[in-house]
Amino acid sequence: MTMDEFDVVVVGCGIAGLSAAITAQRNGARVAILERAPFEERGGNTRYTESFWRMKNADQVADDFEDRFAANAGGWPDPGILRDAVRDRENQPAVLRSLGIVDPDLIATIAEDAPKALKWLEEFGVTFDYLPLYFLSQSTTRMGPIGGGLALVEALGGYIDAEPDRFTVLYETAARGLIHDDSGAVAGVRAIGRGNKPLEIRAPSVILASGGFEGNPEMLSHYIGPQAQFIRPVSRGGHYNRGEGVRMALEAGAAPCGDFGSFHAQPVDPRSADIEPVVLNYSYGLLINDAGHRFTDEAPAMVDASYEVVTRIIMAQRHGIAFAVFDAGLDDVDNWQVTVRSREAPLEADTLEDLAKAMQIDPGEFSATVAAYNAACPDAAGFDPLRPDGLATQGLEPRKSHWARPLLRPPFRAWPIICSNCFTFGGVKVDERARVINTEGDAIPGLYAAGEVVGLYYRVYTGATSVMRGAVTGRLAGADAALRRNTPR
Numbered sequence: 402m403t404m405d406e407f408d409v410v411v412v413g414c415g416i417a418g419l420s421a422a423i424t425a426q427r428n429g430a431r432v433a434i435l436e437r438a439p440f441e442e443r444g445g446n447t448r449y450t451e452s453f454w455r456m457k458n459a460d461q462v463a464d465d466f467e468d469r470f471a472a473n474a475g476g477w478p479d480p481g482i483l484r485d486a487v488r489d490r491e492n493q494p495a496v497l498r499s500l501g502i503v504d505p506d507l508i509a510t511i512a513e514d515a516p517k518a519l520k521w522l523e524e525f526g527v528t529f530d531y532l533p534l535y536f537l538s539q540s541t542t543r544m545g546p547i548g549g550g551l552a553l554v555e556a557l558g559g560y561i562d563a564e565p566d567r568f569t570v571l572y573e574t575a576a577r578g579l580i581h582d583d584s585g586a587v588a589g590v591r592a593i594g595r596g597n598k599p600l601e602i603r604a605p606s607v608i609l610a611s612g613g614f615e616g617n618p619e620m621l622s623h624y625i626g627p628q629a630q631f632i633r634p635v636s637r638g639g640h641y642n643r644g645e646g647v648r649m650a651l652e653a654g655a656a657p658c659g660d661f662g663s664f665h666a667q668p669v670d671p672r673s674a675d676i677e678p679v680v681l682n683y684s685y686g687l688l689i690n691d692a693g694h695r696f697t698d699e700a701p702a703m704v705d706a707s708y709e710v711v712t713r714i715i716m717a718q719r720h721g722i723a724f725a726v727f728d729a730g731l732d733d734v735d736n737w738q739v740t741v742r743s744r745e746a747p748l749e750a751d752t753l754e755d756l757a758k759a760m761q762i763d764p765g766e767f768s769a770t771v772a773a774y775n776a777a778c779p780d781a782a783g784f785d786p787l788r789p790d791g792l793a794t795q796g797l798e799p800r801k802s803h804w805a806r807p808l809l810r811p812p813f814r815a816w817p818i819i820c821s822n823c824f825t826f827g828g829v830k831v832d833e834r835a836r837v838i839n840t841e842g843d844a845i846p847g848l849y850a851a852g853e854v855v856g857l858y859y860r861v862y863t864g865a866t867s868v869m870r871g872a873v874t875g876r877l878a879g880a881d882a883a884l885r886r887n888t889p890r
Contacts, residue, residue, distance in 0.1 A: 405603035407433045407569070408886040409879070410590055411610060412576040412646055414438070415445035415638075416452075416550065417852025417871035417878075418610035419557035420518070422568065424879030425608075430886055432568050433602050434561070435592055437575040437611070437641045444554035445612050446824060446853070449636035449676050451532070452550040453543040453865035459519055459529060462512045463542045467505075469863045475502035475660075476859065490832065498842030499656035499830065503857060510833040511866075511873045518872040522546070525556040535681055535740055536705045538787045543865045550868060574600065579607060579649050579848070587653070587847030606847045606882035609837075610875060613825035613853040614644025615664065624661045624827060631721025635667050635677050635821040642824070646854040650829040653848060654839040659856025661827030665867070666712040669821040670743035671722065678743035680816045681708060683725035685734055685786060685804050687774060688818075690718040693757065693766030695774065700803040703789060704740075709861055716820035723818050724748075724760050726771075729810040734786040747814040756813045773797065775807035824867060828856030835878035847885065849878035 407430075411422045414436035426432045436443050455463045478500065485497050490506070519529055532545045546552045561568045573595045580589040580601065589603035614620040616639050621629035634640050651657065670678045684700040688711070697714045701707050715723045731737055750756040753771055757764040777797035783790055784806060794801045829837055829850050836844040852871035 403601040403603065404433065404569075405589070407431045407602065407604040409433070409606045409608060409882045410435065410602050410604045411608045412590060413445060413610035413612060413852070414443045414558070414570075415447035415610065415612065415852060415871060416553050416868050417875040418608070419554065419561070420872045420875030421608045421610055421849070421851050421879035421882070423557060423560060424876045425883040426564070426567050428880055428883030430883040433604065434568060434570045435574045435576050435590070435602070436570065436572050438572065440572050442637070442641075443558060443572065444550070444638060445641055446636060446638040447550040447868060447871065448554050449638045450550040450868060451545055452553060452868040453532075453534070453545040454515065454519065454529070454869045455541060455863070455865040456515065456519070456544040457542045459544070460516050462515050465541055466512055467508055470503055470508045471505070473859050473861050473863060478502050493842070495842030499838055499840050501656065501658045501830065501856070503658070503859065504830070504832070506833055507831065510877070511870060514873045514876070515869050518869070518876055521876065522553065522556070522872065525560055527552055527556050533739065534705075535679055535742055536703075537734070537736065537740060538703060540703045540706045541864070553868070571600070571602075576611065576645055576649065579653050581653070585846070587845065606849065606885050608849040608851055608875075608878045608882055609646035609650055609854045610851040610871070610878075611646035611854065612639075612642030613664075613828065614647060615642050615822040615825050616640040617643040620644045621822075625664070628716050628721065631716055632820050632822045635669060635823045637676075639822065639824065642853065646850070647828055650837055650848065650850060650854065653837075653845055655829040655837045655845065655848075656840045656842070657827065657856060658830035659826040659828045660859040663860060664825045665823040665858070665862040666709045666716065667821045667823050668708060668712045668715060668818045670745055671817055671819040672745045673743040675742060675744055679741070680725055680743060680818050681740040682727070682731065682737050683711075683818065685731055685737070686725055686727035687771070687808065688715070689724045689726050689760075689762070689767065689770065691720055691722055691762050693762045694770055695799060696723070698799050699801050700805075705864060712820045715818055721819055724815040725818055726756070726808065726813070726815045728808040728813050730806055730808070731814065733784075741816065743816070747816045749812050749814050751811045751813070753808075753813055756815055760815055771808055774801070775809065778805045778807045781806045824853050826856065826858040828854050831855050831874065833877070834881040835874045836881065849882055851875040851878045
């Protein structure tokens with residue numbers, strides 16, 4: 402079946418796709434939206450996230466916004482190529498325009514447009530505020546919509562639902578490939594609907610906003626390696642993100658961007674079916690692998706700035722699991738409960754040996770590990786859970802840099818932790834209009850990317866920027882795609 406009455410096809414129905422579709426429609430375009438999930442689960446990762454934005458206030462991004470992106474812009478690029486970055490894009494060599502590093506002009510555009518996107522969302526009834534976090538303290542400033550990402554999906558989705566004559570939404574329909582015309586421009590998408598029904602949806606502009614590949618074990622194993630078997634999407638929405646958007650763009654010649662070998666890692670309780678069941682209290686205790694040993698510094702910095710690195714180290718352990726272990730001293734930390742989003746009770750015992758048995762690890766190895774740690778702890782005077790307090794172990798490898806207090810008082814508790822995948826980093830390069838750039842440094846006519854399909858992160862996620870990225874790039878893509886309907890091709 403072929404459908405060809407559209408100006409724009411949007412693939413995906415999270416914050417990026419919804420922002421793109423509505424912006425295109427408000428600029429006069431006829432829009433079709435493809436969404437793999439059923440209606441009641443639409444929204445991808447956005448539906449399940451708290452959707453924090455790295456904002457100082459409603460008019461400004463956080464002070465460290467561009468600096469944090471610059472610090473994680475992509476390895477050690479060739480300075481002989483980067484020296485031409487001072488030129489206008491049109492005068493840059495193709496090798497630079499397609500280089501797989503974060504484009505500072507794109508980051509500047511996101512910084513400039515994020516306040517505009519926030520105010521645009523408020524037009525749909527969304528309210529932003531400084532909301533409680535699952536961190537006791539934070540190293541930057543964040544705002545978020547009251548009601549989280551679900552509020553965004555319901556507000557924008559509600560607008561679309563109220564305009565059935567202006568949008569065609571195909572639920573339980575997954576895009577599989579791009580259609581091109583004889584000139585190489587994008588002309589639509591091939592898709593598959595319920596019951597393996599093939600579809601062709603034709604339009605001169607396609608916006609890929611279908612998320613990353615955190616729900617695709619084959620792509621995860623290909624890019625991340627065999628340890629990928631130990632990670633899973635952090636939320637139900639991630640299971641719908643299977644990488645077709647990234648793959649279609651690459652097959653069309655898109656320049657790759659973002660760290661394909663990495664992803665936004667979060668530490669979660671593997672027993673829990675809760676949404677985003679993070680366990681972020683571990684810096685006040687010990688991390689023990691299933692051999693009974695410590696394997697990393699539990700507290701290299703404040704948790705909100707370091708949990709991703711620590712979580713990837715957990716993934717690298719045998720069987721991809723660790724335990725956050727505490728004594729009764731955890732209760733000295735006021736309100737520590739906000740740092741654990743799992744409703745599963747911790748393992749608990751009156752002795753370390755019995756706790757080890759509950760953890761199903763060797764009691765002797767575990768007890769020896771705790772004894773060595775206890776002997777290396779300093780005097781606990783000056784313990785301050787709300788800032789890096791410098792209470793570090795002495796003569797112990799690996800060192801614990803802060804909040805090192807001996808584990809002596811029962812009851813002893815432990816939470817299992819695995820690495821979960823919030824979203825993947827590997828995507829495609831776009832310009833400040835969200836046009837997909839090919840490997841020759843040119844925009845692919847009619848092809849746009851938004852949200853997770855845009856490669857933006859390397860090594861470490863710049864926290865509280867992903868939903869912001871989706872809203873901004875979605876709006877950029879929707880506006881530019883709508884303009885193409887009046888442009889001779």
